Amino acid sequence: MDAVGSVLLADSLPVPADVVSVVADLLPLVADAVARVARIAVLIAVGVFLANVAVEFGLVERIAGFSRYLTGPANLPDEAGTAIVTTAASTTAGYGMLADFRESGRLSDRATMVAVVINTFFGFVQHLFTFYVPVVIPILGRETGVLYVGTRGAIALGITLTGVLAGAVLLRGEAAEAAADAGTRRAESPSEATDGGDSEPSESAPSDTEGDASLRGRAESAADSTWSTLRRIVPRLAVVYVLVTVLVARVDLQALSSEVAGPFAEVVGLPAAVVPAIVIFVFDTTAGAAAFAPLIGTTLTPEQAVAGMLIGGIVSFAFSTFKRSIPFQYGVWGPSYGSKVIVVNTGLKIVFISVALVVFLA
Numbered sequence: 543m544d545a546v547g548s549v550l551l552a553d554s555l556p557v558p559a560d561v562v563s564v565v566a567d568l569l570p571l572v573a574d575a576v577a578r579v580a581r582i583a584v585l586i587a588v589g590v591f592l593a594n595v596a597v598e599f600g601l602v603e604r605i606a607g608f609s610r611y612l613t614g615p616a617n618l619p620d621e622a623g624t625a626i627v628t629t630a631a632s633t634t635a636g637y638g639m640l641a642d643f644r645e646s647g648r649l650s651d652r653a654t655m656v657a658v659v660i661n662t663f664f665g666f667v668q669h670l671f672t673f674y675v676p677v678v679i680p681i682l683g684r685e686t687g688v689l690y691v692g693t694r695g696a697i698a699l700g701i702t703l704t705g706v707l708a709g710a711v712l713l714r715g716e717a718a719e720a721a722a723d724a725g726t727r728r729a730e731s732p733s734e735a736t737d738g739g740d741s742e743p744s745e746s747a748p749s750d751t752e753g754d755a756s757l758r759g760r761a762e763s764a765a766d767s768t769w770s771t772l773r774r775i776v777p778r779l780a781v782v783y784v785l786v787t788v789l790v791a792r793v794d795l796q797a798l799s800s801e802v803a804g805p806f807a808e809v810v811g812l813p814a815a816v817v818p819a820i821v822i823f824v825f826d827t828t829a830g831a832a833a834f835a836p837l838i839g840t841t842l843t844p845e846q847a848v849a850g851m852l853i854g855g856i857v858s859f860a861f862s863t864f865k866r867s868i869p870f871q872y873g874v875w876g877p878s879y880g881s882k883v884i885v886v887n888t889g890l891k892i893v894f895i896s897v898a899l900v901v902f903l904a
Contacts (some may be wrong), residue, residue, distance in 0.1 A: 579780045591768040616709025622657040629664040659705030681831040686844040697894045748836045823854030876877035
């Protein structure tokens with residue numbers, strides 16, 4: 543058959559309607575996932591570039607001074623302090639910094655995990671003034687809102703302090719080894735003084751042209767390191783996000799969450815009327831808070847309302863882990879280390895939220 547006949551035959555073959563329907567359904571999902579990946583990639587690029595700039599220009603010492611109250615007892619290097627401070631402005635940028643420091647060998651796997659745990663409270667601070675105070679507290683009312691936000695803050699602080707304690711115990715050997723290496727380098731460096739004790743004449747100061755060239759070179763070096771990191775992270779981030787977005791769209795998460803939230807509420811002694819509010823809270827914190835608000839004072843006490851929202855937080859971990867944490871953490875760290883980060887983060891949150899539930903419902 544000639545080329546023209548092949549084309550005519552191909553044109554005459556109908557495309558199954560179900561295939562067209564599936565493709566039409568998938569295209570918006572893929573587009574949404576790609577847009578989400580693009581936004582995250584920008585934040586990661588900013589975080590990684592700032593990390594490299596901080597290293598190239600010697601800013602780590604200045605920035606890390608603020609966070610040494612945490613990184614010092616946790617035996618973390620100054621680089622971790624830079625990332626922790628950045629997390630208060632952008633969690634994604636902070637994680638991008640930690641990923642870059644780990645990839646470059648400045649942080650060990652264990653030190654990185656400790657820094658991730660310490661980051662928790664700073665991630666809460668980021669949302670405190672942009673979401674909790676202006677949105678959640680007005681919806682829930684002053685008493686319940688402050689109680690809920692304060693509880694979430696206490697949970698985040700507890701996790702951060704757990705990270706500091708873990709670093710004090712687990713990173714003691716690394717800190718001693720780093721101090722010994724620093725001492726060796728100082729001992730091996732040549733003395734700057736002459737035999738007579740007077741310092742040698744200083745060389746003439748670099749010209750403006752030389753200074754500009756040095757600054758440009760450092761900026762280019764930071765940009766090159768950033769591009770190298772992004773080439774490793776963004777492709778796997780895109781693949782995992784697209785796969786998870788498509789899979790989540792095919793599963794009835796509301797039915798699943800209702801089946802999980804109902805028994806939870808029954809076990810802790812909350813009325814059945816709270817289950818729909820918990821289900822809404824699982825998928826949308828703002829709408830969930832609005833669903834709880836009418837129940838406060840009539841069906842629920844403030845303490846019961848906070849307990850219900852905490853249950854919603856626990857239930858949401860099962861879905862947010864699959865929908866958001868796995869794509870993001872796998873993209874940043876890779877599947878192996880990303881799985882460890884997810885297990886540690888989620889496990890600590892469940893433990894501390896469970897303790898809060900016991901306190902509220904005792």
